[in-house]
Amino acid sequence: MRSVVIGGGHLAYFVVTTLREIDPKGRIIVIEFTFEKVEMLKKTFPYAEAVLSSIDKVEEYITENRSLIDVLVSATDSDALNLRYAKHSIKNEIPIVVAILNNPLNEPIFVKENIRYVINPYKTIISKVKEIVDKFRVNIIYEFSRINAGIYAFKIENAEILRKVRGLILKNDLPFFIVSSADNRIRAGSVGDIQIGDVVCISCLDKDIRSFLERIREGGS
């Protein structure tokens, strides 16, 4: 698999090491704009090819190699550049185009421009804080990128929420597990086993849970 990573900063480090883990025999090309960073990349990632390019030549590179690139990850320090390269790659029919955000507030712009895979590295902050402080009504644990689905955690604060969550699970026949409040252990079971104080983690399609999330949040505020 030929992967091209644009940008050689700290975001790219995680991307390159992951790509290497996914496909150790694959080809990884990192495009950077400064000579010093290219030299450093060569040392850090001896298995990857580090290419020095000017900002405006990257699109040319993508167009020339469009029939060979399988994955393109735009991970520069600028969201404007990431958007520009991602849009150009999609136009050039690169199968997997990923943009990594620097500023999470820019996410809607990428979505509006039909960039299907946008990684917001800051997203976990919300779910982590909720989990650590252990005070929430709904916590989005994980959102899948390839399918419109996710894993959601609901804290069963009272009988009303217990009834609603049980109803949601039964109505859509959803897989779930319970994080017990009594001993902080994870257990499987039937909906009848869910108790007030537990956290219920549900895996669910977005369309099945969207209106439910709104109802739960409205009820909780």
Add this chain to the structure above:
Amino acid sequence: MTPEEYFLIIRVALAILSIALAIFLGSKLREVIARNLSKFGHAFASKFAEIVRYFLIILGVVIAFSILSLDIVVLTGISIVIVIIILISMRDIFSNYAGEIYLRIRRPFDEGDFIKVGRISGRVISINSQDVELVSIRGNRIIIPNQFFLKNPIINRSSTTPTSIELKMIFRESQVERVEGIMMEVLNEVRPELFEDPKIVSINKIDDKTEVNLVLHIINQQKIKWLINKLSGEFYKRGVEIEIE
């Protein structure tokens, strides 16, 4: 003023009012429809809203004619004939619009996905009001009228799903061991471009030739041509003549 003239003025006023009302309602409805259907794409929403607007205006004109008491039977007859002629002459266009509505609402695939519809397969470049543009594996641009999608099953392989390609290679070489050795060498050369390790399905000796069937997994379907050329080139470099099917 005679009563007939008086009624005629009232009818003319009502007719003008009905046309004005139709234009007003058409404009308002266009805004509402464009706003509510924008999730299916702005171009599609504004086009649909425009059709509804014209329909309302035509309706207003017909009502105006009927208020003016022109011979309603004749008017209705003419209108029906005109509508039938339009429908017949533009049935393919309407059918394509219906196809677009289906594609926008049901969303069986998106731009960038790799699909198979009927016997045609390729990557979706654009979804338009009349047609869908694909690029086939061999790089040909294919325009498919939208109505085709209403009549044929669609297989969406998605843009990111790796595709398996089966290649049959015929070597003018009867020593299977030598063929296998060279094959492994060449496959190692192209492996970095593949999604996973290639699989040799079978190696058979046929007369003075050796037939090898192998499966390669790729993500970018545009890579097939390059891969075949690369394989041929690598074998050629090693002094081996092959035919690839």
